[in-house]
Amino acid sequence: MNKLSDSQLGIFYALGAYLMWGIAPLYFKHLGFIPVYEILAHRVIWSVVVTALLVSYLKDWPNVISVCRSYKSLLMLIVTSLLISCNWLVFIWAINNGKMLEASLGYFINPIVNVMLGLIFLSERLSRLKWFAVFLAFIGVAAQAWQLGELPWVSLVLPFSFAFYGLLRKKVKVKAITGLFLETMVVLPIAAFYLMVMTDSATSNLFNNDWSLNMWLMMAGIVTAMPLIFFGQAALRLPLSTLGFFQYLAPSLLFLFAVLLYDEPISFIKMFTFACIWSGILLFVFENKLIKWFK
Numbered sequence: 001m002n003k004l005s006d007s008q009l010g011i012f013y014a015l016g017a018y019l020m021w022g023i024a025p026l027y028f029k030h031l032g033f034i035p036v037y038e039i040l041a042h043r044v045i046w047s048v049v050v051t052a053l054l055v056s057y058l059k060d061w062p063n064v065i066s067v068c069r070s071y072k073s074l075l076m077l078i079v080t081s082l083l084i085s086c087n088w089l090v091f092i093w094a095i096n097n098g099k100m101l102e103a104s105l106g107y108f109i110n111p112i113v114n115v116m117l118g119l120i121f122l123s124e125r126l127s128r129l130k131w132f133a134v135f136l137a138f139i140g141v142a143a144q145a146w147q148l149g150e151l152p153w154v155s156l157v158l159p160f161s162f163a164f165y166g167l168l169r170k171k172v173k174v175k176a177i178t179g180l181f182l183e184t185m186v187v188l189p190i191a192a193f194y195l196m197v198m199t200d201s202a203t204s205n206l207f208n209n210d211w212s213l214n215m216w217l218m219m220a221g222i223v224t225a226m227p228l229i230f231f232g233q234a235a236l237r238l239p240l241s242t243l244g245f246f247q248y249l250a251p252s253l254l255f256l257f258a259v260l261l262y263d264e265p266i267s268f269i270k271m272f273t274f275a276c277i278w279s280g281i282l283l284f285v286f287e288n289k290l291i292k293w294f295k
Helices: 006-030 036-057 061-068 071-095 100-121 128-148 153-172 176-198 211-237 240-246 249-261 268-285 287-294
Strands: none
Touching: 006 071, 006 211, 006 240, 006 249, 036 061, 036 071, 036 176, 036 211, 061 071, 061 176, 071 100, 071 153, 071 176, 100 128, 100 153, 100 249, 100 268, 128 268, 176 211
């Protein structure tokens, strides 16, 4: 049997990462009877366990200690920890409160937000087509705000928190697993205190739960860490332009689950919003081909 090439392996890892991110909502929906803050606490706690095991397996503790000795890196990871925790909280809340379509829209907007942050903080330039794509995204969000009578906060908090998270993580330049381990360690005391002291739900005491429920809760660490590992491997083997095509897989699955599995209502305004966002994405992805075609 022939061995897979680096690019083929990269595609395998990219598909794995975005498919895992895409089906993660099914996992959180399954735990919908558990309070949102409690699910978040388990996600933090078991992510610490999984990433600690991975750091041990990779013999990467010297790197963890080195990052901890850097005041600037540690401070930056505290900020990224708060950003990703906010992202996780809003995502879980949206999935379990019938806002899956809004979450999907948020992650479709995310690449455009990344470009805007690059423009503001990294002095990157936008072509006229990309400016038009940003304008389309703005029109889509404005349409949602007009229908709701307020800003679609889920669709804005998710992309902005994740985009700022990515921007800061890019500046820290810490390995993915090391970074995730330290980020979850930052909020671990809060998660543990909430689970052991503050919450008093029927599922908060693991000793009172049946083993199958506890296994589902512990899986939160794997659901969090595994896509990140696959993504890291894909990023090593594929150019960013290729990897970019895969990032729309997860919100596309989220959109399909919302409409086909969970019967979330999709109004004309929502379809108009998605049409604006998808059109903007197509302009981003096929900009060079469009320029050549119109010449």
